[in-house]
Amino acid sequence: MRITTAETRKATRTISGAQAVVRVLEEAGVEWVFGHPGGASLPLYDALYDAPSIRHVLCRHEQVAAHAATGYARASGRFGVCTATSGPGATNLVTGLADAMMDSAAVLAITGQVVRANIGTDAFQEADVTSITTPITKHNALVMDPHALVRTLREAIYLCQSGRPGPVLVDVPRDVFQTQIPEELLDEPFEPRRRPVTKGHPARIAEAAEAISQSRRPILYVGGGAQGASEPLARLARRCRIPVTVTLMGKGAFDETDPLCLGMLGMHGTAYANYAINAADLVIAVGARFDDRVTGRLKDFCPHARFIHIDIDPSEIGKNKPAHIPIVGDAREVLEVLEPLVQPPDVEAWWKQIEEWRTRYPLRWKPGPMLKPQEAIEAIYRVTRGEALVVTDVGQHQMWAAQYYKCRRPRTFISSGGLGAMGFGFPAAMGAQFARPDALVVAIVGDGGFQMTMQDLITAVEWRLPLKIYVVNNGSLGMVRQWQELFYHQRYCAVQLQNPDFARIAEVFGAVGVRVERSEDLEPALQRSLEVTDRPVVVDLIVDPEENCYPMIPSGQSVKEMILGD
Amino acid sequence: MTNALPTPQPRPERRVLSVLVDNVPGVLLRIVALFRRRGINIHSLAVSVTEDPGVSRITMTVECPAALAESVVKQVRRVVEVRRVRDVTDAPRTERELALVKVNAPAGVRSEILEAAQVFRARPIDLTEKTVTLEVTGSPEKIDAFLNLVARHGVREVARTGSVVLLRGSATT
Ligand SMILES: Cc1ncc(C[n+]2csc(CCOP(=O)(O)OP(=O)(O)O)c2C)c(N)n1
Ligand SMILES: [Mg+2]
Secondary structure (H helix, E strand, O other): OOOOOHHHHHHOOEEEHHHHHHHHHHHOOOOEEEEOOOHHHHHHHHHHOOOOOOEEEEOOOHHHHHHHHHHHHHHHOOOEEEEEOOOHHHHOOHHHHHHHHHOOOOEEEEEEEOOHHHOOOOOOOOOOHHHHHHHHOOEEEEOOOHHHHHHHHHHHHHHHHOOOOOOEEEEEEHHHHHOEEEHHHHHOOOOOOOOOOOOOOHHHHHHHHHHHHHOOOEEEEEOHHHOOOHHHHHHHHHHHOOOEEEOOOOOOOOOOOOOOEEEEOOOOOOHHHHHHHHHOOEEEEEOOOOOHHHHOOHHHOOOOOEEEEEEOOHHHOOOOOOOOEEEEOOHHHHHHHHHHHOOOOOOHHHHHHHHHHHHHOOOOOOOOOOOOHHHHHHHHHHHOOOOOEEEEOOOHHHHHHHHHOOOOOOOOEEOOOOOOOOOOHHHHHHHHHHHOOOOOEEEEEEHHHHHHHHHHHHHHHHOOOOOEEEEEEOOEOHHHHHHHHHHOOOOOOOOEOOOOOHHHHHHHHOOEEEEEOOHHHHHHHHHHHHHOOOOOEEEEEEOOOOOOOOOEOOOOOOHHHOEOOO | OOOOOOOOOOOOOEEEEEEEEEOOOOHHHHHHHHHHOOOOEEEEEEEEEOOOOOEEEEEEEEEOOHHHHHHHHHHHHHOOOEEEEEEOOOOOEEEEEEEEEEEEOOHHHHHHHHHHHHHOOOEEEEEOOOEEEEEEEEOHHHHHHHHHHHHHHOEEEEEEOOOEEEEOOOOOO
């Protein structure tokens, strides 16, 4: 018997798993997918062929795809999507996922997997990707039941953005992509298993307000979790004249050109920020996690202070330093409630002391016969009028960029903070440019780190991204060289770089390449780089190879051991 | 002799944790990984489904200071499939473990072993000419004590389930 009424045809309409994936992405508003195809993900690409609203950016390495998705997420505040095939494709995502995990970036990774029957048999291009990525993802899932695909993907999209964001990976066997599933699965409403607590406890907030009002030496210690809380944060700081120090991840959450801002703290932070926080009687940590690069030796960090710790992730509270007033909640929601309750404390003497430190120990560098890296960053800051969206790689140049490029708005400074992954800067800048096509996106990279992912220059050329890539070229793995100089008796080992001509490389890829060797050529070259609007520009800045990054609190030490430099 | 005496290390504390999780693959790996990366030894681990077939209970005993356990417990709580975690070490609780103990039992000592077993309410569940296998249930300490007692006869094999725990009275674990 054959039933052929229109009614039953509709009820039994099916689509493939891959088509369902694309439908879920479309419905979530995904415009860009960064990826690289392969056997196990072919069905997904076949479905993307029919999806005009989703554009796929073919990255030349999956690590680039993951960092680009991260840059996209961090610049936009939405989630970024990357995809890779099974085995080597998926393992190439690992660094990017680990970075996104450490820096709480909302990234969705979809990987192809070998067909279900072959899982666990060491099949061609099989890797146990959910096991590999377990400690470096917020959540992950291998989809064995095609009927669970839609739900799993929707949950992944929810989870990567909710509460404390992070990467979520969905591993899909090729035959699950290919299985026909009822279209009506797409109509099932999605309910998350749990929702994070976003509203702070009122009694705790009142206690915090009281503590701030009573304090004499308060300081706001602002991390990446405050990127969405800049308005109430600014109101609190300005009305109560509370000094603010930002972490590498917190840069931009508070206007660094405001005199209330002491800049970055920590290992390479400003001396006055470090002196201030260590003399404070009350530290108000907002979306910050007391990382060792910030605190140095934990037991000597802020010896006189009580801590208010505001964080959406309860596991961060008390992890490294006990919190006297813990507040679990979303930084914005908590500060909105807290701010009006605070009576401005008496901070006259406190500011007098801070200004003294600020005048005595400013950030500084000495001009020399060669171009100085700090000089280069200051020039980049000037020509971009402090308006650029800055993305950095990892090393000395990263710290100089953090010190000398003052950020005014949230989500305008993107750097690999927690993982410190070289190779991050340029791909993340690509992702950021896709997220904000009209923004001036500047990648400040080192000559070492750029070489880890620069093959994807061709991707930036292909998409005509007007990226500015400023290579702070000190002919070495500068940060490592600095440690060898200071802590290993100048026994330089494996830190000198024989570099290609980056400007010529840029030209070969079809980008614009410029080389700058002298101070007087610096600003004109940077100016010219801003005039290029239809392709990337690489400016190779040949800087003094001997320059060190100061101030520096050596690893595991305290503010007392800070090296100010000469 | 110049060897200094080693400073006595504080005995690692035994913490008992009870975790309720969705009954799906992969959860255990995620949880165990959080202990492993801190170098915490998992002394015992018992996993089984609960009164709700969608939910499993993991009871684990770990060796670490209370503060460290607390820090990891908070991280366990972040795992999406985890419904509830409790450190029940200091709570009034019922705790049981089951062990199967295979002891050498030649004719001459067999009755002595069985007598000892009776004191511990251990039941013989297998008997051969050379061995007896006993089932003993109780607190981990009781099982340790029983193993000590029969050790001199030669314990061939032991299989222990690890502790399972429920809070006393109407408190939910
Ligand atoms: C993937 C990776 N490998 C190694 C390191 C260790 N490391 C940190 S900074 C650095 C040197 C970076 O050199 P470069 O990119 O030239 O930047 P510079 O410090 O010279 O500004 C290295 C090797 C790292 N952070 N990431
Ligand atoms: Mg370098």
